[in-house]
Amino acid sequence: MNGIGNIMIIDDSPLDRLIITQLLKKRFSRIKIFEMDDGIDAAKNLIKYDIQVCILDIMLPGKNGYQILKELKANKNTKDIPVIIFTAMDDTASIERALTLGALDYFTKPISEESMKISLPLKIKNAIELYKRNKQISYLSYHDKLTGLNNRRFFEDEMIRLDNENYYPLSFIMGDINGLKISNDIFGHEAGDKLLKAIASVLKRSCNRGNVISRWGGDEFVIMLPKTDRDKVEKICEKIHTSCKQYKGSSISLSISLGYATKKDTFEDITQILKMAENNMYHHKLLEGTSSHSSIIGSLRSTLQEKNLETSEHIDRLALLSRKLGITLGLSENELDNIYLLALLHDIGKIALNDSLLMKPEPLTEAEFEIIKSHSEIGYRIAKSIPELTHIASCILHHHEWWNGTGYPSGLIGADIPKYARIVSIIDAYDAMTNARGYKIAMSSEDAIKEIKKNAGIQFDPQIVEAFCEAMNNKNMEVC
């Protein structure tokens, strides 16, 4: 039914309809023309055939054109469809009447040469374009562009309409996506958008017809469920959680905290019910908060491994080495934990980089190297957004700084580089040298230590290099 333009001609003369049809078809090939010889079911047919402009004769059997026009303008489903009136040339009164009733424009009969060739087809075309633009604007004013769900404005209008005992029990589900900020920070806003769209489709799949699903704010969604009691709402919430778990579209698991409340009686204040649903949602969010964060760290780590950026052996070795070095440096147990975490996650920013770039066997171009270098900043943003990792964020940022100030990203010098970053950079370098990685052949431990010593005061903190050598020489050290 959706042509470039769907036009309805309401005229009781088949010949006039045919003439208009031919004039329009001569100019525009991609239009669809529908005809009626009276206006009895005008509104119904205009909706049924998705009409974008209606050409209406005034003198009709049964209802006349004015009555039809009045009805079309009074119907919320047809009031925006442009109507162009056909009227006798000298009949200024009827032109005035039709335009007053809301007709967009008029043609006079007999159709003049100019009208046939120019203004009739072009006025129709402009009316269709106007209608389509208006339709788009009204769609956007009631929908969220990204997810295609209804927006808050629509929801609030519907809330007034459905706050009626015919629709009780009227339930509300409030939902807040988990991990949207992290997803935006790590993978960029496109990935965040993908997450929002995924949630929107989960919600659509999980809800029933007649439920009003809308995007309430940034990462918040709200669903209004007329004639839905507590048990049914609970089932829908379960359905949403299950669908989220089954979703396999991104590195970050899809998760949403939900809360609901139900209005059963007229005297209950609907805004309070909505507030209750929101409070329940926050309550769940707090309960789920910790687990969702640790699941985020878990999923970050598994992504690193899936991408073959870090093997679990490498991580185990780093953990062991960092502990050994930490003990030699006389660090506290708490500090040892932090070093361990940093050793584990210092390259976390790499998950946002392109696999083919990370695995590229050939030497990198300057531009490619710049991209690779961005992993420390991305890692910093990731760590910043996860409460458990905030304290090591700046160490992640600076784990590629050099003692002499020639590292990246900030070119920090000496003790300005965070201590944990200075420690982990030595361990990471040692492990990289002593283990075969891709095209690189493994070095012996002695050679690697020699290389590190050579770079003391250049790349590495000389004092920590000293401690590192000591730790490496101390074969009997107990680390656990």
Added chain:
Amino acid sequence: MSPYVTPNKKLTFGGCIMIADNNEHNDYFKDILGNFADDSGLDYGMCEMLIKMYITEAEVLIYKIDSALNIGSYKDAIRLIHNLKGTSANIRATEIASIALLAEQALRQNKIEEVRKLIVELFSLLEKFTK
């Protein structure tokens, strides 16, 4: 009581205007065809078809007007004459359109006998297409 008591004998037989299929039209037809094609910008074949349809539709309209007058439903008669006027003007059958206008005006003034005469005239004009 209906003032229009004498049915028009000439109009008692329907479908009597025969349109030639061989496209050999008379000058009356050709003149109107030329004007309509020039004004509308549609091609000749299409215009010819539309005029043929017009002749048939106009004939039916004239019978309908006649019947409406016979049973005294002037409101319908006015609408039908109005339609005949509009369609005729659109197709550039200007003579018929102007007679229809006179008939519409006469009917609005309740001059039924005059309307009756004008209807006979309309019918003869329509016949000119094929004579």
